[in-house]
Amino acid sequence: xxxxxxxxxxxxxxxxxxxxxxxxxxxxxxxxxxxxxxxxxxxxxxxxxxxxxxxxxxxxxxxxxxxxxxxxxxxxxxxxxxxxxxxxxxxxxx
Numbered sequence: 532x533x534x535x536x537x538x539x540x541x542x543x544x545x546x547x548x549x550x551x552x553x554x555x556x557x558x559x560x561x562x563x564x565x566x567x568x569x570x571x572x573x574x575x576x577x578x579x580x581x582x583x584x585x586x587x588x589x590x591x592x593x594x595x596x597x598x599x600x601x602x603x604x605x606x607x608x609x610x611x612x613x614x615x616x617x618x619x620x621x622x623x624x625x
Contacts, residue, residue, distance in 0.1 A: 577618045580625070588624065596620035 539545075542564050550559040583589040596616040601609045 577622065579621070583621070583625070589621075592620050592624045593617050 544565040546563045548561040548563065550561055552558055596619070597613050599613075599616055601612040601616075604612075
């Protein structure tokens with residue numbers, strides 16, 4: 532197993548163990564990371580689902596989120612804010 536210097540520094544005390552082979556020509560590895568190590572979850576990417584358009588409520592969820600007032604700013608800023616509100620509303624709805 533290979534690890535960068537940054538990874539080794541971040542997960543100080545981690546260990547790799549070779550487990551017994553069972554019916555395979557591959558040796559399984561167990562990576563043990565100390566419990567104090569911080570694991571960062573990545574934010575899930577939002578993707579609009581085309582099947583939502585078949586749901587009657589979807590149009591209303593988007594319409595309500597889009598019609599909410601936005602803060603002052605350029606037109607592009609306002610569109611971006613409206614898209615964010617739609618994303619949040621659709622996540623809550625789905």
